[in-house]
Amino acid sequence: MKFLHTADWHLGKIVNYVHMTDDQRYMLERFIDIVKEKEPDCIIIAGDLYDRSIPPKEAVELLNDTLTTLVNDLQIPVLAISGNHDSPDRLQFGSEMFRRQGLFLDSKLKKDREPVTLYDDHGPVHFHLIPYLEPAEAAKVFDDDSIKSHNQAAEKIINDIEHRFDSEERHVWIGHSFLAGGMESESEERLSMIGGSPYVDASLFTNFAYTALGHLHQPQRVTREYIRYSGSLLKYSFSEASHNKSVTLVHMDEDGTCEIEKIPLHPLRDFKVIEGYFEDLLSGEAVSNQEDYLHVRLLDDGQLLDPMGKLRQVYPNILHLERKRSMSNPEMDDLEHVKKRQTLSHSELFASFYEDIKGDPLPEKRKDMIEQAVHALKKKEREQ
Amino acid sequence: MKFLHTADWHLGKIVNYVHMTDDQRYMLERFIDIVKEKEPDCIIIAGDLYDRSIPPKEAVELLNDTLTTLVNDLQIPVLAISGNHDSPDRLQFGSEMFRRQGLFLDSKLKKDREPVTLYDDHGPVHFHLIPYLEPAEAAKVFDDDSIKSHNQAAEKIINDIEHRFDSEERHVWIGHSFLAGGMESESEERLSMIGGSPYVDASLFTNFAYTALGHLHQPQRVTREYIRYSGSLLKYSFSEASHNKSVTLVHMDEDGTCEIEKIPLHPLRDFKVIEGYFEDLLSGEAVSNQEDYLHVRLLDDGQLLDPMGKLRQVYPNILHLERKRSMSNPEMDDLEHVKKRQTLSHSELFASFYEDIKGDPLPEKRKDMIEQAVHALKKKEREQ
Structure with missing residues (x-):
């Protein structure tokens, strides 16, 4: 068989x-x-x-x-x-x-x-x-x-x-x-x-x-x-x-x-993470297929003018653009933050939101309540 | 065959x-x-x-x-x-x-x-x-x-x-x-x-x-x-x-x-329109199957206390309750109005809304625009 x-x-x-x-x-x-x-x-x-x-x-x-x-x-x-x-x-x-x-x-x-x-x-x-x-x-x-x-x-x-x-x-x-x-x-x-x-x-x-x-x-x-x-x-x-x-x-x-x-299985467009300096990446040689879905990490330190727009002319399917973390650039904190958030489950996301707002971590009892609410919502969606 | x-x-x-x-x-x-x-x-x-x-x-x-x-x-x-x-x-x-x-x-x-x-x-x-x-x-x-x-x-x-x-x-x-x-x-x-x-x-x-x-x-x-x-x-x-x-x-x-x-085809519950005085209808004899879906027209002139609540104890599936039009009761105008609206197409409904707001009837040219917009929306829904 x-x-x-x-x-x-x-x-x-x-x-x-x-x-x-x-x-x-x-x-x-x-x-x-x-x-x-x-x-x-x-x-x-x-x-x-x-x-x-x-x-x-x-x-x-x-x-x-x-x-x-x-x-x-x-x-x-x-x-x-x-x-x-x-x-x-x-x-x-x-x-x-x-x-x-x-x-x-x-x-x-x-x-x-x-x-x-x-x-x-x-x-x-x-x-x-x-x-x-x-x-x-x-x-x-x-x-x-x-x-x-x-x-x-x-x-x-x-x-x-x-x-x-x-x-x-x-x-x-x-x-x-x-x-x-x-x-x-x-x-x-x-x-x-x-x-x-x-x-x-x-x-x-x-x-x-x-x-x-x-x-x-x-x-x-x-x-x-x-x-x-x-x-x-x-x-x-x-x-x-x-x-x-x-x-x-x-x-x-x-x-x-x-x-x-x-x-x-060889896909039409691969998912790839690439890292480099803005000017170097513009050459288009960072990946063999420029149509790939890309997470781009820029190593440049200073300001760049519309890096996403320019890079997308070469790599049309960039899904994420990440700048090197730099204390001189507060925006970067946000990007890291957003990226981190994307890895969280619904309950963890809520716990993080709770902590942001209240200043204290979410108590265990409430964690259970949220877990149950998330579960109920997912169950409802599943039953649709 | x-x-x-x-x-x-x-x-x-x-x-x-x-x-x-x-x-x-x-x-x-x-x-x-x-x-x-x-x-x-x-x-x-x-x-x-x-x-x-x-x-x-x-x-x-x-x-x-x-x-x-x-x-x-x-x-x-x-x-x-x-x-x-x-x-x-x-x-x-x-x-x-x-x-x-x-x-x-x-x-x-x-x-x-x-x-x-x-x-x-x-x-x-x-x-x-x-x-x-x-x-x-x-x-x-x-x-x-x-x-x-x-x-x-x-x-x-x-x-x-x-x-x-x-x-x-x-x-x-x-x-x-x-x-x-x-x-x-x-x-x-x-x-x-x-x-x-x-x-x-x-x-x-x-x-x-x-x-x-x-x-x-x-x-x-x-x-x-x-x-x-x-x-x-x-x-x-x-x-x-x-x-x-x-x-x-x-x-x-x-x-x-x-x-x-x-x-x-004999349904589980029929759709029926019944008409009568509140007290008479309470006997439950207005229809053979009290579970039917009913549109009730009350002929009473004066005030009634919670007629829908009381009638639903006898006829649980009343979908509409209509009071006899009476100038002494301005609510009735609303009911008639609502009822009339329910018979209108989307475009007619919009035309009526336009006239309510503007005071003038909807111009022919705009009627066409609305007709096309309604059509596009319905088409979109159909294509989902």
């Missing part, structure tokens, strides 16, 4: 006011080229197909085009789940009809769900599609109030699988969660901390032949070779500038042993 | 702050009962499946449930088009995959489109699915700038059909437009008047064995027995209180002659 594992497409993503749709369309066309070349038996998309619950229509069109090509034209089964960015209700539209066409799109966990079972010469492989869900939702599905954390939810689902299915056969977990020990990027939305930690323990998955994860944007294994994040389709922040994005081709043999091949 | 014709479901509709979803779900369950009883060869939904381009998730769920039942469980082909309320881009998601399941959902007119052809013992019947489109969109599809009105667009499409297909065979037009001579209700959104009239001439359709229309909410024939609006799923305003909503069952014979059967 040979399958391609991808995740975190985030269609409809906007980075610094720039719509990523063209980049995403380009990348998905390359993805389809990879599919044609490698001819996998199925394709896994481990959540966050869209970047938000009501995506722009261009994103809807792009997902439609891509899935239609894979499922209708290339006739390759697609196994996809919703992530924390997707709207389970909206993504469910048509899913029953799609199943008969070979598109298995699960956005709501049901209690007695069945895996999608595909066969190779050695017998069945059971793919368990586990959409992202809050611990409270898992508690409801299993009618078990003791489920309070993401880890407990995963544990419950895994027990259920191990109890109901033949563990001698090959099983694949498709999930969207944050495994303890995984490396974060800035562009992932933090998962809910209500009721404890957002983490799931990787050791839970040791009985699965392969664990196909979404959520973390950097391609990586966690503790074992066969417990993997494919990483996102594209870089979605400068914290990912050093990533090498890829999709993961998994060759699974008779006894479930997996051989992993990372197939690189 | 036997088919059911329905239209204007407007899922997600809100009438006076009340979500109609429960009523729509009830009615669609009855609709499915009708389908099971009558066993049509196919089902036509002639546009306005949703009430707006981004419908609430409950509406998405309801449409999904209904179509899944019809297509997957009952295995009856569904032929649906988008209306002026639907978002063509969003409704198109999955449509290629759905076709193979027997759901033909067309939201974008293409130039060399093919009809959906179904067969009975006498041969083929060609169903032409013509989604709602603005004249400018039709001009683009056919690369013909002379198309300026809805009528010209329909003419062009019909010429194309008559030119490309065997006119000896049976053809059905499925469209969403305003036929001249049709009876309007208040709940229909006016179509664009840019570039002339919103009307299409019914005589264009005389070569079609049956013309299945959506847009007007009252079930009706226009000029011929076989040119019909099925009417909406439910009453969506009090101007429709006297309508008898139905779906249309069409029995088409060998030579295309159609026998029409109107199957009544």
